Amino acid sequence: MVLSKAITIFIAAICLLLTNNGVEAFHKIYPHLQSVSTLSVSETHRTAYHFQPPRNWINGPMYYNGYYHLFYQYNPNGSVWGNIVWAHSVSKDLINWKALEPAIYPSKPFDKYGCWSGSATILPDKGPVIQYTGIIDEKNTQVQCYAVPEDINDPFLTKWVKPDENNPFVIADLDVNGSAFRDPTTAWKGKDGNWRLLVGSRNKDKGMAYLYRSKDFMNWTRAKKPIHSADTGMWECPDFYPVLLKGKNGLDTSIEGNHVTHVLKNSLDMTRFEYYTLGTYLSKKEKYVPRKNSEDSWAGLRYDYGNFYASKSFFDPSKNRRVLWGWANESDTKEDDVKKGWAGVQAIPRTVWLDSSEKQLLNWPVVELDTLRDKKVTMNNQKLEKGKHVEVTGITAAQADVEVTFSFSNLDKAEAYDPKWVNAQDLCSQKGSKVEGGVGPFGLLTLASINLEEFTPVFFRVFKAPKKHVVLLCSDASSSSLKSNIYKPSFAGFVDVDLATNKLSLRSLIDHSVVETFGEGGKTNILSRVYPELAVANQAHLFVFNNGTEPVTVESLNAWSMKSADIK
Ligand SMILES: *[C@@H]1O[C@H](CO)[C@@H](O)[C@H](O)[C@H]1NC(C)=O
Numbered sequence: 033m034v035l036s037k038a039i040t041i042f043i044a045a046i047c048l049l050l051t052n053n054g055v056e057a058f059h060k061i062y063p064h065l066q067s068v069s070t071l072s073v074s075e076t077h078r079t080a081y082h083f084q085p086p087r088n089w090i091n092g093p094m095y096y097n098g099y100y101h102l103f104y105q106y107n108p109n110g111s112v113w114g115n116i117v118w119a120h121s122v123s124k125d126l127i128n129w130k131a132l133e134p135a136i137y138p139s140k141p142f143d144k145y146g147c148w149s150g151s152a153t154i155l156p157d158k159g160p161v162i163q164y165t166g167i168i169d170e171k172n173t174q175v176q177c178y179a180v181p182e183d184i185n186d187p188f189l190t191k192w193v194k195p196d197e198n199n200p201f202v203i204a205d206l207d208v209n210g211s212a213f214r215d216p217t218t219a220w221k222g223k224d225g226n227w228r229l230l231v232g233s234r235n236k237d238k239g240m241a242y243l244y245r246s247k248d249f250m251n252w253t254r255a256k257k258p259i260h261s262a263d264t265g266m267w268e269c270p271d272f273y274p275v276l277l278k279g280k281n282g283l284d285t286s287i288e289g290n291h292v293t294h295v296l297k298n299s300l301d302m303t304r305f306e307y308y309t310l311g312t313y314l315s316k317k318e319k320y321v322p323r324k325n326s327e328d329s330w331a332g333l334r335y336d337y338g339n340f341y342a343s344k345s346f347f348d349p350s351k352n353r354r355v356l357w358g359w360a361n362e363s364d365t366k367e368d369d370v371k372k373g374w375a376g377v378q379a380i381p382r383t384v385w386l387d388s389s390e391k392q393l394l395n396w397p398v399v400e401l402d403t404l405r406d407k408k409v410t411m412n413n414q415k416l417e418k419g420k421h422v423e424v425t426g427i428t429a430a431q432a433d434v435e436v437t438f439s440f441s442n443l444d445k446a447e448a449y450d451p452k453w454v455n456a457q458d459l460c461s462q463k464g465s466k467v468e469g470g471v472g473p474f475g476l477l478t479l480a481s482i483n484l485e486e487f488t489p490v491f492f493r494v495f496k497a498p499k500k501h502v503v504l505l506c507s508d509a510s511s512s513s514l515k516s517n518i519y520k521p522s523f524a525g526f527v528d529v530d531l532a533t534n535k536l537s538l539r540s541l542i543d544h545s546v547v548e549t550f551g552e553g554g555k556t557n558i559l560s561r562v563y564p565e566l567a568v569a570n571q572a573h574l575f576v577f578n579n580g581t582e583p584v585t586v587e588s589l590n591a592w593s594m595k596s597a598d599i600k
Pocket residue numbers: 108109115116117
């Protein structure tokens with residue numbers, strides 16, 4: 033390990049979603065709402081085990097020191113974007129959280145107009161440093177600043193200070209777009225002893241990550257060329273780290289060598305989703321080169337094909353794993369958010385590692401989540417003919433964890449695949465659960481009302497292409513709520529799976545307004561936000577279903593009621 037193992041401190045990373053003054057309008061500004069105070073907090077769709085602040089607006093994670101730390105962009109005065117500070121919560125297990133006072137808020141000339149996203153790095157012998165983007169004027173000019181704990185012996189690291197020396201530590205050079213220059217990554221230390229970090233940026237429609245290098249962590253110099261760039265618009269929240277070619281363990285961000293491959297993930301401001309590539313880090317040349325077969329475009333691989341943005345990962349040396357945090361926004365209206373008194377949830381933290389195929393990453397909920405599992409029910413060898421649905425009873429269906437494996441006898445009945453179907457989400461909205469198929473649609477009906485006026489189906493459909501089968505995983509919100517004015521996307525992704533076993537499996541974490549699904553052991557994952565009106569609390573039901581001509585069997589299903597996490 034390059035970073036001292038002796039320090040039992042966890043490396044932290046934060047990525048917080050940013051706005052750009054409404055210029056690009058992805059983050060709309062609601063001056064009339066951003067300081068409307070919350071009188072009461074609506075509980076109907078409030079999640080019980082996904083992290084939320086007690087109230088108001090969140091969007092970012094982080095973590096650190098025997099305690100996991102989560103820093104997040106937070107509006108203390110309203111539940112739409114505005115007045116952003118770095119709120120701070122701590123946890124021993126990534127599941128139960130205690131809120132502290134805000135760690136960073138505008139207080140200096142270099143961050144007077146905002147404290148936006150950043151990351152933390154643990155310096156051997158010195159402890160953590162947070163590097164973040166400060167806004168210095170009303171034009172949203174962005175500079176990179178840092179903060180350090182006031183008292184390194186305080187286990188919670190409650191108070192943070194921003195030294196005047198060397199702050200800001202990076203300002204944009206003349207050839208860098210200073211109003212699109214943000215989200216410093218966790219720094220890593222090269223074999224030459226120099227620290228390096230990336231800052232996201234753009235030049236016209238090209239997204240890029242600039243690399244900065246420093247011997248002393250204070251004086252940073254830019255490498256002439258970005259470490260990498262692609263025609264995918266502004267890169268927010270870049271994340272860059274090594275993964276083992278073989279095995280599940282995570283690696284410290286500074287590890288290099290032939291036994292690893294690198295991951296570069298960017299959050300795309302233009303499309304509001306993220307993608308990653310796998311590739312080689314040529315440290316001497318300060319270059320990252322995606323592998324030939326790792327698509328470097330909007331069609332690239334994603335951690336999650338649903339509502340999942342501004343994600344960041346960190347290495348957790350206490351459990352030798354890399355943990356990934358993502359943020360999911362609301363898909364109801366801003367006025368609903370004001371009424372609810374909160375907006376935004378964190379996805380369940382996920383362990384991330386390279387699939388044995390070496391073609392993609394896998395994500396799986398951290399093992400600590402299992403401590404919330406309560407009453408368990410099972411279903412085995414339940415046959416489902418076409419058109420059938422069977423209820424899974426005996427658990428709290430609005431707050432549950434479900435693992436299920438389906439099997440079928442063969443793929444003869446699979447529908448023909450049209451090569452035009454390259455976009456999974458379009459295919460899902462065209463062929464939802466209601467359109468009968470051959471092999472599939474089959475899966476779960478989550479957050480369903482008893483007579484299916486409302487349901488969020490999570491299901492597979494298998495297609496036959498000339499040389500292979502194509503497997504689609506859908507999480508379709510189109511029938512999730514009787515409410516009409518909300519965003520109900522048919523999220524979907526393809527699953528790269530060998531069907532020789534004639535089996536497909538999935539796990540769904542259901543939490544009132546979240547359905548977070550992991551397909552085939554974490555190959556294809558989808559987080560959906562839904563707002564049922566009937567299927568709430570004990571009126572919510574869970575079913576298994578099949579709408580394909582090939583009969584399927586629920587080979588095994590384990591479902592648990594989930595306890596609420598302790599989030600204060
Ligand atoms: C929130 O509102 C209070 C009272 O109006 C004000 O003093 C404070 O500066 C506001 N906080 C932020 C971060 O804008």
